Amino acid sequence: MAEPADAPRPVRGPRPDGAPEPPAKPLPQPSLESAGFWASGADGTLRVKHCHACGRWFHPPLPICVHCRSDDVALDPVSGQATVVAVTVTHQPWLPAFPPPYAVAIVALAEDDAARLTTNVVGCAPEDVRIGMRVRVRFEQHGGIWLPLFEPDPETEAAQGPGPLPEPRDVSAEVSALSRLPRSRRFEDKVALTGVAQSRTGRRLMTDPLALTVEACRAAVADAGLELDDIDGLSTYPGISPYAGLTEGGVMAVSEALQIRPTWLNGAGEVPGQSGSIITAMLAVASGLCRHVLCFRTVWESSLTAMQRSGAWETPVARATGAYEWRLPFGASSAAQWIGMHASHYLHRYGAGREALGAIAVTARDGARRNPDAVFRDPLTMDDYLSARMISTPFGLYDCDVPVDGAIAVVVSAIDTVADLPSRPVLVEAVGTKVLERLSWDQDTLTHMPQALGPSAHLWTRTDLTPADVDVALLYDGFTFNALSWLERLGFCGLGEATDFIAGGKTIALDGELPLNPHGGQLSAGRLHGYGFTREAMLQLRGEAGDRQVPDARVAVVTNGGGVPSGAILLRKAT
Helix, strand or coil: CCCCCCEECCCCCCCCCCCCCCCCCCEEEECCCCCHHHHHHHHHEEEEECCCCCCEECCCCCCCCCCCCCCCEEEEEEECEEEEEEEEEECCCCCCCCCCCCEEEEEEEEEEEEEEEEEEEEECHHHCCCCEEEEEEEEEEEECEEEEEEECHHHHHHCCCCCCCCCCCCHHHHHHHCCCCCCCCCCHHHHEEEEEECCCEEECCCCCHHHHHHHHHHHHHCCCCCCCHHHCCCCCCCCCCCHHHCCCCCCCHHHHHCCCCCCCEEECCCCCCHHHHHHHHHHHHHHCCCCCCEEEEEEEHHHHHHHHCCCCCCCCCEEEEEHHCCHHHHHHCCCCHCCCCCCHHHHHHHHHCCCCHHHHHHHHHHCCCCCCCCCCCCCCCCHHHHHHHEECEEEHHEEEECEEEEEEEEEEEEEEHHCCCCCCCEEEEEEEECCCCCCCCCCCCCCCCCHHHHHHHHHCCCCCCHHHCCCCCCCCEHHHHHHHHHHHHHCCCCCCHHEEEEEEHHHCCCCCCCCCCCCCCCHCCCEEECCHHHHHHHHHHHHHCCHCCCCCCCEEEEEEECCCCCCCCCCCCEE
């Protein structure tokens, strides 16, 4: 999963002396809540939100405390001392103002290690930045905005040693509570997946995304044994979006193109991962609101990037807002950086190397060789993986998924319609949607990809099946570390045990104990942004996966979401 191709671009200011403009650093757009933070460095003092009721500190600024929900909070001064708890050294030229290499880090404040900033560590070589390094704030002024950067603090480290790492938050009580939720009247029993199809897929197809969507939707409806007039629901992710390369235009565009008049529709982006749009469709069908929902997902980032580079597509200049407000000013524009920092923390905490990540990449390419729809099918060796150029440490070229153009459509049907359809349905065993952590890239989980824990724990409370019953795993792999996080969080192995579990790729191979992404995943088949895993699960459970078929596959787990939020679905073969 990489950054949207048309994320906000940096603002450029005039040069009064007429000299050539240097590349402008992206600046935040201060909001009513955040303006005080961005201006607080004017006197050289870092200020962070502080709860006067419970004494805790937190970031980003919010009107109430994230720990006790008190509204007795204020922006108070802190020492400016912190510890590097995650870091990535970026070698990819993401933004003109940030020539590589440069270090992006998550630092935990000395006052409260749960209050963290994504920032740059400066004043030393990027490769010298390490987890546990003591750092102190220094500010960089841009008009009325003061960006808090951090530099090494050797005096404090000499006196106190390396800084402590935050311990993972204990959510065992919340996980235990999930098992007590009632499982009667399960909506999963009322639905089935009856149709699936994929459009043409490739790099820089230069085809209108709506045309790809229509192609996949028509084929999926036919695959289900239905007519377009049978479709009474439409669901997609993320719907209309400011990030053009991630959408075909939403449900209105598809309704108009296919002349479908839905009883119900959904085009939300804030759902449990990309497959949240499929889960939402299941809920609509189970409630009786509609009987056949056409779900679709389209990406065309590859063509959009080509158009931007040629000047055929212009992205407006804008200040950084929303989640980007806290990342873009520090050159953290890509998910490779956000998730790379978590991967660096994992490798440090568990003393692991990149071998497990490499085995995931090599296994994905081996699967793609058997998939005629995959984008990259040339063999990949571990030596190729280890010698590839770095993108953002610890991620090299083959740790990152491949932007493509394409669309996938899935039909969700009421279970009582299945007997009348010629298609081979796939049944839904359980879903996992629980949020157990802060919906943040830097304020909660550091050991794994954010938001893998909640959906995984929730999934197993809604079924009598266990990880041992899973025949094939379709796990989101925007980066190799995403898939590793899902393996551990779903319980296929313990935390920090992925290297031993994967066993150099033997366990996750097509003939292994747990085949992983037999189609090549997004690492080699192409980033169809989540729906590709649902398609592969359906093909495997139908016995239609060709040369990559897992023998007698009866249960498949599908996860979606490269970070926040995320979701999981357990599917099974119809008997």
